[in-house]
Amino acid sequence: MTRVWRPVVSGSVIEPTAEGYALSRTTPFTGAAKDAADWTAKNAGEPQMMAGLAEARLLQALIVTGRAQRVLEIGTFTGVGALTIAEALPPGGHLTSLEVDPETAETARGHIAASPHAAKVEVLVGNAADTLARLPGPFDLVWIDADKRSYPDYFQAVRDKLSGHGVIAADNLFRDGDTLNTESTDRGTLAMRDFADSVREDPEFDSVLLTIGDGVLLAWRRPPG
Numbered sequence: 001m002t003r004v005w006r007p008v009v010s011g012s013v014i015e016p017t018a019e020g021y022a023l024s025r026t027t028p029f030t031g032a033a034k035d036a037a038d039w040t041a042k043n044a045g046e047p048q049m050m051a052g053l054a055e056a057r058l059l060q061a062l063i064v065t066g067r068a069q070r071v072l073e074i075g076t077f078t079g080v081g082a083l084t085i086a087e088a089l090p091p092g093g094h095l096t097s098l099e100v101d102p103e104t105a106e107t108a109r110g111h112i113a114a115s116p117h118a119a120k121v122e123v124l125v126g127n128a129a130d131t132l133a134r135l136p137g138p139f140d141l142v143w144i145d146a147d148k149r150s151y152p153d154y155f156q157a158v159r160d161k162l163s164g165h166g167v168i169a170a171d172n173l174f175r176d177g178d179t180l181n182t183e184s185t186d187r188g189t190l191a192m193r194d195f196a197d198s199v200r201e202d203p204e205f206d207s208v209l210l211t212i213g214d215g216v217l218l219a220w221r222r223p224p225g
């Protein structure tokens with residue numbers, strides 16, 4: 001079947017029937033992540049900022065199959081991604097989540113404190129670029145999901161903080177389709193293209209851009225063989 005890509009102003013670029021079927025065959029949110037997602041859908045000003053179901057389950061797959069112990073999230077929001085990550089971490093695993101807005105961080109902390117995962121998660125308040133400069137790593141998984149203009153800087157800040165089997169997952173590569181619009185002048189979109197290009201051109205990394213949600217880029221250090 002021939003598919004024609006059409007630019008969209010907002011919403012998924014994935015064909016809706018395929019996306020609906022894919023999501024219907026993905027384990028629904030459960031436990032504390034579901035509670036936080038329900039709260040966010042009802043109460044948050046921009047609920048679409050929380051992790052989507054496909055992205056959340058992908059993060060869990062990476063954690064479980066990669067035996068991740070130390071995870072970094074850039075952009076906490078209301079804690080849905082953080083709780084999803086914490087749920088998949090083994091006992092003793094740890095998530096550091098970075099959030100610039102103190103009020104948002106308090107909301108996330110409330111959801112995390114009410115969950116069974118509080119001991120695994122710390123939320124650090126401040127501009128992620130500043131916080132990253134003093135975080136030593138190594139991290140087995142880095143989830144980049146904050147201000148889009150900073151993605152190129154975030155990649156440079158975390159690439160040398162990955163563990164040997166570490167992986168970077170970055171959200172919103174499609175920017176609701178704007179990344180695919182070659183005439184876009186949006187600064188976030190241009191930064192996102194720079195980010196994707198710099199990962200693709202990094203001789204030490206391999207990557208794949210997954211057509212799930214709003215586009216998730218995975219990048220990991222190329223094995224020596």
Ligand SMILES: C[S@@+](CC[C@H](N)C(=O)[O-])C[C@H]1O[C@@H](n2cnc3c(N)ncnc32)[C@H](O)[C@@H]1O
Pocket residue numbers: 049050051073074075076077078079080081082098099100101104126127128129145146147150
């Ligand atoms: C898309 S939401 C994060 C969603 C969350 N990762 C999840 O999976 O549910 C982006 C968050 O990044 C935060 N943010 C934006 N710029 C930031 C910065 N410079 N440093 C840290 N956090 C930032 C926003 O306040 C917002 O809460």
